[in-house]
Structure formats: structure tokens, C-alpha cells
Amino acid sequence: MRRSPSSSLWRHLHLTPRKPVAMQNLDLFAELLPTAPPAVQRAKPRVLMHVSDAGEREDGQHICVMTCRICGIKTDWLSFATMTEAKRGIPCEACNAAKAA
Numbered sequence: 526m527r528r529s530p531s532s533s534l535w536r537h538l539h540l541t542p543r544k545p546v547a548m549q550n551l552d553l554f555a556e557l558l559p560t561a562p563p564a565v566q567r568a569k570p571r572v573l574m575h576v577s578d579a580g581e582r583e584d585g586q587h588i589c590v591m592t593c594r595i596c597g598i599k600t601d602w603l604s605f606a607t608m609t610e611a612k613r614g615i616p617c618e619a620c621n622a623a624k625a626a
């Protein structure tokens with residue numbers, strides 16, 4: 526069992542006994558504490574049309590038929606530079622006009 530140092534030892538070391546500091550109560554790095562995130566300005570969600578049929582023209586151009594999953598309208602064959610561009614979808618004019626109104 527460890528005994529606390531005698532008062533003469535404290536005097537010898539020119540120290541005064543102190544109670545232990547409750548470390549969890551100290552805000553040493555208050556600037557690192559989490560804060561509320563800044564309000565983010567977001568665009569209103571759009572309705573997109575997605576590829577329902579895809580192919581290639583004789584000259585190698587990618588062409589797709591786009592269909593809206595909300596209102597069901599279909600486009601004519603549209604040409605795209607890449608298939609990735611087509612797969613991203615295009616905004617549905619009918620649905621987005623209805624949302625804006």
C-alpha cells in the first residue's frame with residue numbers, strides 16, 4: 526500500500542499538496558469541439574428521364590430513347606456524345622414544369 530508523502534516531504538520539495546484536477550472538465554481544445562454545420566444551399570431535386578432503349582447509328586453516334594419513370598413520357602431517339610452522358614439522365618420537362626408551377 527502506497528502512503529501519501531508526509532507534510533515534511535512536501536515542505537522539503539517546496540510544494541503544496543493539491544487535489545487531482547478533473548481532466549474531463551477542462552476545455553483545453555475548445556476550438557476542436559464539434560459545432561453546427563453551416564447551412565447548405567441545395568438545388569431543388571429534379572425529375573430525370575432515364576435510358577429505356579439504346580443503340581448506335583451507322584456513323585457510330587450513341588443514340589437513346591429516354592423515358593420518365595414518373596409521368597411515363599418517352600422521347601424520340603436522342604444522340605449523346607457518350608453512353609455515360611446518357612446514363613446520367615436528362616431532366617423531364619413535363620414533370621419539372623409541373624413542380625415549378
Ligand SMILES: [Zn+2]
Pocket residue numbers: 572593594595596597598617618619620621
Ligand atoms: Zn416526367
